[in-house]
Amino acid sequence: METKINNGKDFVSFMQWQIQEKAACNKTKTSANYRSALCSFTRFLRDKGRDEQITFEQITDELLESYESYLLHERGITRNTSSFYLRALHTVYKRGADDLGLNTDDPFTGVYRGVDKTAKRAVTPDVIVKLIQLKDTDPKTEFYRDLFVFSFYARGIAFIDLANLKKDNLVNGRLVYRRSKTGSLLSVKVEKVMRDIIHKYDSPESNHLFPILKDDTPTAYWNALRAYNYHLKRLAAKIGTDVMLTSYVPRHSWASEAARLHVPTRVISESMGHSSERTTSIYLTTLDYHEIDTATRKIIDTINRKMKPRKQERNNRAGNITFFYTTTSPSFYYATSTQEVDKFDANVDIILKRTK
Numbered sequence: 001m002e003t004k005i006n007n008g009k010d011f012v013s014f015m016q017w018q019i020q021e022k023a024a025c026n027k028t029k030t031s032a033n034y035r036s037a038l039c040s041f042t043r044f045l046r047d048k049g050r051d052e053q054i055t056f057e058q059i060t061d062e063l064l065e066s067y068e069s070y071l072l073h074e075r076g077i078t079r080n081t082s083s084f085y086l087r088a089l090h091t092v093y094k095r096g097a098d099d100l101g102l103n104t105d106d107p108f109t110g111v112y113r114g115v116d117k118t119a120k121r122a123v124t125p126d127v128i129v130k131l132i133q134l135k136d137t138d139p140k141t142e143f144y145r146d147l148f149v150f151s152f153y154a155r156g157i158a159f160i161d162l163a164n165l166k167k168d169n170l171v172n173g174r175l176v177y178r179r180s181k182t183g184s185l186l187s188v189k190v191e192k193v194m195r196d197i198i199h200k201y202d203s204p205e206s207n208h209l210f211p212i213l214k215d216d217t218p219t220a221y222w223n224a225l226r227a228y229n230y231h232l233k234r235l236a237a238k239i240g241t242d243v244m245l246t247s248y249v250p251r252h253s254w255a256s257e258a259a260r261l262h263v264p265t266r267v268i269s270e271s272m273g274h275s276s277e278r279t280t281s282i283y284l285t286t287l288d289y290h291e292i293d294t295a296t297r298k299i300i301d302t303i304n305r306k307m308k309p310r311k312q313e314r315n316n317r318a319g320n321i322t323f324f325y326t327t328t329s330p331s332f333y334y335a336t337s338t339q340e341v342d343k344f345d346a347n348v349d350i351i352l353k354r355t356k
Contacts, residue, residue, distance in 0.1 A: 156251030
């Protein structure tokens with residue numbers, strides 16, 4: 001698809017084209033971000049009685065400062081949200097200006113495009129325990145509770161990756177997937193709680209691990225994300241916590257707890273797919289997951305110590321905590337036990353070999 005700007009050098013039309021291009025490239029989040037920014041900007045133009053068809057030359061520092069003031073003082077949104085819109089507009093503006101060969105000063109230099117520090121999104125292990133032990137929920141809310149718990153145990157897997165997990169991602173007792181945001185290949189040891197949740201929602205008719213998406217369209221994903229956050233808000237009210245539960249919380253919580261337990265930042269970064277190394281390094285036979293698994297085990301042990309075993313299980317040996325997920329995992333998913341996997345984790349070629 002070629003980049004085309006009409007004779008009027010129309011900024012809005014160019015941004016609409018960018019929205020379509022990102023969607024066509026399966027960059028649904030970027031496309032949605034651009035769409036949100038454009039809707040906000042065109043609303044500003046309408047409210048101020050301006051023509052919505054605005055040229056690149058008309059994107060001036062005065063206009064942008066007026067837009068920023070409108071957002072902060074008339075619309076009453078936060079500075080981070082204002083910055084989010086302005087960053088999206090700036091990215092599209094720069095690409096369009098380059099295509100047009102405009103040799104002008106950047107009009108965005110006078111508006112704020114940074115990120116203010118916000119309240120921490122992480123929750124303590126006590127909150128995770130309350131969620132695990134929560135009873136008397138309707139099946140729908142229970143489903144989203146289980147997704148939240150699974151996400152936390154899976155080292156804070158992002159919701160978009162969670163929603164797209166397939167049964168093929170289960171390999172030799174590990175969850176192996178490529179992070180959509182960075183392309184990093186991650187391998188997570190599947191703990192018992194994770195296995196039980198997988199089995200609980202297993203459907204022979206579906207290749208997906210969880211029944212999250214109705215179809216593969218961007219609309220289905222955004223609807224699922226909204227439903228997830230809605231039910232997490234309900235769950236927060238049920239357990240009486242004063243923190244907000246959102247799709248981001250499992251990821252931030254895992255990282256925060258790992259840091260509290262003095263897990264090295266390098267290990268946390270690698271665990272969450274933050275490394276910028278090229279994917280070819282994934283196939284080095286020296287790659288060892290033991291250090292990451294050890295970090296994960298520290299966090300799980302913290303959760304286990306906070307759990308209260310049921311009365312009938314008090315005679316179990318210490319540390320053998322039973323969660324309220326009581327099903328057993330499907331044996332055909334795990335032809336190799338996690339103990340066996342531990343013996344050859346260092347060899348990525350074996351880890352990535354498909355379980356028969």
